[in-house]
Amino acid sequence: MSETYDYDLVVIGAGSGGVRAARVSAAHGARVAIAEEYRVGGTCVIRGCVPKKLLVYGAHFAEDLQDARRFGWEVGESRFDWPTLRDNVLGEVERLEGLYSDMLERNEVEILAQRATVTGPNEVTLADGTKVSAGTILIATGAHPMVPDVPGAEHGITSNEMFHLDSIPRRAVIVGGGYIANEFAGILHEFSCHVTIVNRGDRILRHYDEQIRDRLLTISLMKGIDFKFNAPIEKIEKQEDGSLRIHLAGQDPIAADLLLWAVGRLPNTGGLGLEAVGVELGKNGAILVDEDNQSSVASIYAIGDVTDRVQLTPVAIREGHAFAETVFGGKPTRVDYENIPSAVFSHPPIAGVGMTEGQARDRVGEYKTYVADFRPMKNVLAGRNERALYKLIVDEETEKVLGIHMIGPDAPEILQAAAIAVKAGLTKAQFDETIALHPTMSEELVLMR
Numbered sequence: 001m002s003e004t005y006d007y008d009l010v011v012i013g014a015g016s017g018g019v020r021a022a023r024v025s026a027a028h029g030a031r032v033a034i035a036e037e038y039r040v041g042g043t044c045v046i047r048g049c050v051p052k053k054l055l056v057y058g059a060h061f062a063e064d065l066q067d068a069r070r071f072g073w074e075v076g077e078s079r080f081d082w083p084t085l086r087d088n089v090l091g092e093v094e095r096l097e098g099l100y101s102d103m104l105e106r107n108e109v110e111i112l113a114q115r116a117t118v119t120g121p122n123e124v125t126l127a128d129g130t131k132v133s134a135g136t137i138l139i140a141t142g143a144h145p146m147v148p149d150v151p152g153a154e155h156g157i158t159s160n161e162m163f164h165l166d167s168i169p170r171r172a173v174i175v176g177g178g179y180i181a182n183e184f185a186g187i188l189h190e191f192s193c194h195v196t197i198v199n200r201g202d203r204i205l206r207h208y209d210e211q212i213r214d215r216l217l218t219i220s221l222m223k224g225i226d227f228k229f230n231a232p233i234e235k236i237e238k239q240e241d242g243s244l245r246i247h248l249a250g251q252d253p254i255a256a257d258l259l260l261w262a263v264g265r266l267p268n269t270g271g272l273g274l275e276a277v278g279v280e281l282g283k284n285g286a287i288l289v290d291e292d293n294q295s296s297v298a299s300i301y302a303i304g305d306v307t308d309r310v311q312l313t314p315v316a317i318r319e320g321h322a323f324a325e326t327v328f329g330g331k332p333t334r335v336d337y338e339n340i341p342s343a344v345f346s347h348p349p350i351a352g353v354g355m356t357e358g359q360a361r362d363r364v365g366e367y368k369t370y371v372a373d374f375r376p377m378k379n380v381l382a383g384r385n386e387r388a389l390y391k392l393i394v395d396e397e398t399e400k401v402l403g404i405h406m407i408g409p410d411a412p413e414i415l416q417a418a419a420i421a422v423k424a425g426l427t428k429a430q431f432d433e434t435i436a437l438h439p440t441m442s443e444e445l446v447l448m449r
């Protein structure tokens with residue numbers, strides 16, 4: 001590695017992908033610095049997956065406390081205190097941020113706690129004007145929530161601010177029908193907030209299996225979450241009492257105390273200086289890269305959400321790792337994007353891997369589906385009328401399981417293990433040969449006939 005530059009690698013953005021790339025590159029002997037303008041840990045740790053999952057746990061107690069009575073527990077008067085949960089979650093985020101920083105320092109990665117821009121194929125300029133040279137630059141700046149350009153949009157907030165609310169609103173409108181909309185709808189609803197999901201189209205979670213998302217819709221409606229479909233937002237007005245009046249095309253306006261924009265995330269490339277040095281950008285400003293994460297400028301690479309390929313943390317981590325192995329480890333490595341498992345931490349959660357039935361219809365000649373539609377025994381005793389649904393998509397000719405899709409308690413926990421079988425290309429017969437583990441919900445996976 002060359003001594004002509006200050007560093008072998010400068011990473012911009014200390015999120016999950018950037019941190020992994022920095023740490024592994026340093027372990028391979030590279031001299032590495034990582035620039036971060038906000039907090040080490042990025043979206044997932046600071047204002048995404050981690051604090052969200054903790055809120056999901058916190059929210060679920062609402063149902064557990066209710067169900068406990070049917071299991072013989074006398075539960076006294078219970079009261080939810082949002083500031084306690086919020087502050088404990090923020091404390092945990094701070095702890096994790098410290099661990100991330102320590103881990104970088106232990107691996108001799110220098111943290112440059114400033115905004116950095118690219119000012120040449122091998123040069124990065126920090127906010128204080130310092131110029132730093134690097135043999136390779138890796139952009140891992142992630143993405144930010146999109147806020148549509150409608151009058152009054154500024155009265156809404158994004159998922160970034162959800163973790164810092166002063167109080168839980170009485171009425172919330174969530175715009176969008178994707179991951180963030182359905183996850184926060186579940187959280188807020190369990191905290192006794194009346195939630196309305198407003199969607200521009202006619203379906204939620206468009207990339208998930210239709211039967212599974214229909215089940216989530218049915219259960220959400222049953223719980224009391226409202227949905228407005230085909231309802232583009234026209235404008236938002238702030239009322240004198242501080243509440244919001246949300247105007248939808250062709251429908252009555254809705255009154256709310258909070259509006260959450262959950263309409264997708266855009267790559268963070270604005271003001272980074274990329275176009276000036278010749279880095280090609282695509283739709284929404286995403287950095288265009290090849291299979292080795294290399295941009296149109298040979299010394300500049302990009303990984304994670306800023307490339308807008310698959311906006312999932314574990315994918316960004318894989319990309320960061322592959323980059324480090326390829327560029328500094330002498331071991332060319334590419335990410336395999338087939339059969340990526342994913343989950344929505346709604347109430348109840350959804351999880352899936354591989355082809356949905358819709359995709360099988362388009363891509364595979366003949367396929368079969370197997371469905372288990374059942375009420376988990378815990379729900380039966382609790383008197384909770386929520387059915388789980390598991391679905392296998394099987395290639396009729398090869399018998400290979402092409403996809404597994406599920407909704408029900410702990411679906412993401414179960415699906416992670418089942419995804420190994422799909423990734424390994426196992427057949428339905430091999431699923432059937434496995435003896436059921438009784439009594440569990442996941443035994444349904446090997447009992448579908």
Ligand code: NDP
Nearest residue numbers: 176177178179180181200201206262263264265311343344
């Ligand atoms: P999603 O892409 O999941 O959903 C966006 C939603 O907003 C869709 O319903 C889409 O409708 C709608 N929409 C898009 N553009 C507009 C617009 N201009 N006006 C009105 N509605 C619009 O985005 P999220 O914001 O929920 O999440 C961002 C990403 O973050 C996700 O794609 C996911 O990759 C990641 N994420 C992952 C999580 C997890 O793994 N559990 C949790 C949270 C986020 P339509 O269907 O018509 O396009």
